[in-house]
Structures are given as structure tokens and as C-alpha cells.
Amino acid sequence: MRENSRSQQAVGFLLGLVDEETAARVRARTGLPGPEAPDASVRRLQRAWTWSRLLPASVALWILENDDPTLNAVVWQHLEMDAGLRRAVVRGIPFGPGRTEPVRVDPLLIGQEPEVPARYVREGLVGCLRAVSSMNEGRAAASMVLTRADWDTVAAADDEAPLPGYARWALSVRPDCPPAVRAGFGSHAKFTHRIRQAGVLAGPAPFALSYDPAVGVLEVLAMGHVLFPRRMPEAEDALRPLVREHLGESEEAWAVLAQLMETFHGTAPELIVTAGAIA
Numbered sequence: 673m674r675e676n677s678r679s680q681q682a683v684g685f686l687l688g689l690v691d692e693e694t695a696a697r698v699r700a701r702t703g704l705p706g707p708e709a710p711d712a713s714v715r716r717l718q719r720a721w722t723w724s725r726l727l728p729a730s731v732a733l734w735i736l737e738n739d740d741p742t743l744n745a746v747v748w749q750h751l752e753m754d755a756g757l758r759r760a761v762v763r764g765i766p767f768g769p770g771r772t773e774p775v776r777v778d779p780l781l782i783g784q785e786p787e788v789p790a791r792y793v794r795e796g797l798v799g800c801l802r803a804v805s806s807m808n809e810g811r812a813a814a815s816m817v818l819t820r821a822d823w824d825t826v827a828a829a830d831d832e833a834p835l836p837g838y839a840r841w842a843l844s845v846r847p848d849c850p851p852a853v854r855a856g857f858g859s860h861a862k863f864t865h866r867i868r869q870a871g872v873l874a875g876p877a878p879f880a881l882s883y884d885p886a887v888g889v890l891e892v893l894a895m896g897h898v899l900f901p902r903r904m905p906e907a908e909d910a911l912r913p914l915v916r917e918h919l920g921e922s923e924e925a926w927a928v929l930a931q932l933m934e935t936f937h938g939t940a941p942e943l944i945v946t947a948g949a950i951a
Contacts, residue, residue: 679933680704681716682890686929686944689908689915698926716895727892728871728879732757733847734900736767743899745778755786755815756846765818767848769902792816798829801839810842817843820850827853845870876900876907886943887933914941918948925951 683704687695699706732747736757744761751758760767762785764774789812792800800813817826826843829835830853835843840857843849844867851874857863873879876896883889896904919925929947936943 678891679887679930681894682887682933683926683930685890685894686911686915686919687926689912690920694921697921698923701923702927702930704930716891728873728883729754729845729847730871730873730875730879731892731900733767734876734903736761736848737769737900737902739766739768739771739775741776741778744775745781748778748781748784754846755811756817757848758784759786759815760818760848763818786815789813789816797822797825801826801829801835801843802833804836804839804842807838807842810836810838813839814842814846817846823850823853827856830856841866845872847872876903877910880907880910881941882939884939884942885937886940887936889940890933911940911944914944918944922948922951927951 683702684707687698687704688707690698698704732751732754735743735747748758748761751761762777762781762783764777766773766775789800791803792813795803797813797816800816804810804813817823826835827850830840834840844854844857844863847870849872854867876893880889880893893904893907896907919929925948928950929943932943932947932950936946938946
């Protein structure tokens with residue numbers, strides 16, 4: 673099966689939020705193809721990740737939560753700025769909730785672990801974090817936090833005596849930093865702005881509602897049932913009411929949506945409302 677265009681994928685995702693009869697009627701009216709085969713999602717992901725502004729860091733975490741060696745190898749290529757996630761992948765650390773068994777590592781990644789900080793070897797995790805005096809040192813120290821037990825250690829150390837600011841910053845922008853640990857680091861406006869800039873999101877709902885352009889966001893969500901199935905209901909529940917209210921069973925509104933999709937620069941909610949209003 674050939675791969676659909678990105679706009680076809682994007683509209684197709686939204687069609688999945690209405691009943692099958694309506695979706696079939698809209699496809700007949702607009703000429704949109706049916707859903708792609710699942711294996712097309714991995715190939716599409718390779719291209720989508722070139723839009724570095726579009727794909728927030730949390731997308732990588734949602735994919736890693738599958739603990740799938742093949743997907744891990746794909747994601748690993750795009751983690752140049754996160755030595756911690758790279759280290760976890762090549763060590764076979766599981767990310768899925770409740771999982772403890774090591775994940776098989778793709779043979780191509782064996783031996784590719786980032787360098788271990790010398791201070792970590794000498795002083796351990798907490799000592800390495802407490803010695804941080806720059807952002808580079810913060811990133812290096814934070815890259816050694818790999819397991820849930822490590823995050824517990826970080827939280828306990830920060831409770832005992834606050835970690836240096838750069839260490840807190842480097843830890844907080846890790847997408848796998850537990851929300852409770854991140855909340856302990858601070859909540860002022862500058863802090864939350866840094867988190868947002870790093871692409872750390874509470875879940876797919878903020879991604880679906882506030883990122884742009886809509887075509888890119890919706891194309892990624894169209895791959896979601898393969899790449900991050902556990903997280904998909906959050907995005908679908910966020911967009912479903914808008915789709916039903918502004919597009920619903922209106923073939924004209926769906927036709928306008930398909931025409932606007934590729935060139936619309938706003939968010940998905942803005943696109944949905946605009947298409948409905950024009951129709």
C-alpha cells in the first residue's frame with residue numbers, strides 16, 4: 673500500500689473521531705484514501721522528525737514507553753541533545769509503566785553509549801549533581817539518571833539540600849523526569865517557560881491543542897496508534913468535541929478542511945473551527 677500524503681493522513685486522523693458511516697461518506701466525497709498500513713508509520717516518523725520545532729521532546733518518551741527495540745533504534749537517532757535518554761536506550765532501561773525487565777538493544781546501538789562523566793565515577797550520582805556549576809556539567813550529570821530508583825535518589829537529595837540550579841534545570845527538561853520530582857524543582861514563570869521550550873508536555877492533549885502547524889501535528893497523531901498507543905486517548909478526547917461540533921456530518925466542512933490542511937499555519941483547533949465556519 674502506498675503512503676498517503678501528510679494532509680491525507682492528517683484528515684484521516686480526524687475522520688477517525690467520527691462514526692464510520694460519516695467517515696465513509698466523507699471519503700467518497702473528498703477522494704481521501706483509507707488508513708495506512710501500520711508499518712508505514714515508522715518510515716513516516718523518520719521524515720517527520722526532521723521538523724525539530726514540531727516534535728516536542730515528550731514524543732520521544734511516548735514512543736520509548738513501548739519498550740520496542742525497533743522503535744527505540746529509530747528514536748535513538750534523534751536524541752542527540754539528550755544523552756540521558758540515549759544512555760537509557762543503549763542500556764536497555766524499560767520506560768513502560770510497571771515494566772522492570774531489560775529491553776533488548778538493537779545490535780547497531782551496542783557500544784554507542786555516551787561517555788560517562790569522570791566525576792560520576794569518583795563521587796557517584798548525588799556527588800556529581802551537587803558539583804554542577806554550568807549547564808554542560810548539569811547535562812552530563814543528569815544523563816546518569818536512568819531508572820526510577822535514580823529519580824527517587826534525586827528527589828531525596830534535593831529534599832535534603834537543594835541541588836544546584838543548573839542541575840535542577842538539566843533534570844527538569846528531561847522528558848522522563850517524574851512530574852512530582854519536577855514540581856519539587858520550582859513552578860515560577862521562567863521555570864515553566866524553560867520546560868515548555870524543551871518540549872516537555874503533560875501528555876498528547878497539549879500537543880494536539882496548542883502546537884502548529886496543524887497538518888504536522890495531526891500527521892504525528894495519525895501515527896499514534898502504532899507509536900504511542902497508550903497515550904492516544906488523551907489526544908483523541910481533546911479533539912473529538914471540536915470535530916463533532918464544527919465538522920460533524922457536514923461533507924462541505926470536511927471538504928474545506930481537506931483543502932485548507934496543507935497551507936494552514938495555525939493549530940488543529942483553529943483549523944477545525946475555520947473549516948466549519950467557512951462551510
